[in-house]
Amino acid sequence: MKNEQNELDSTCGVxxxxxxxxxxxxxxxxxxxxxxxxxxxxxxxxxKKAPYIQYPDGSREYA
Numbered sequence: 001m002k003n004e005q006n007e008l009d010s011t012c013g014v015x016x017x018x019x020x021x022x023x024x025x026x027x028x029x030x031x032x033x034x035x036x037x038x039x040x041x042x043x044x045x046x047x048k049k050a051p052y053i054q055y056p057d058g059s060r061e062y063a
Contacts, residue, residue, distance in 0.1 A: 031041050040053045052062045
C-alpha cells in the first residue's frame with residue numbers, strides 16, 4: 001500500500017495560518033527576552049528596505 005500524506009499530515013494537523021501565528025509569537029517573545037537582557041535585536045526597515053540591528057539604547061546600525 002502506498003504511503004500517502006496530505007498537507008495537514010506534514011504539519012501535524014496545524015494550518016499554515018496557525019503556524020505563521022506561532023512563529024510570529026515566538027519571534028516576539030525572543031525579542032522581548034533580548035530587550036530585557038539588554039541585547040541588540042535584528043530588525044528590517046521596510047521604508048529603507050534594509051536590515052538593521054537595534055541596540056538597547058535605541059540606536060540603529062544598518063547592514
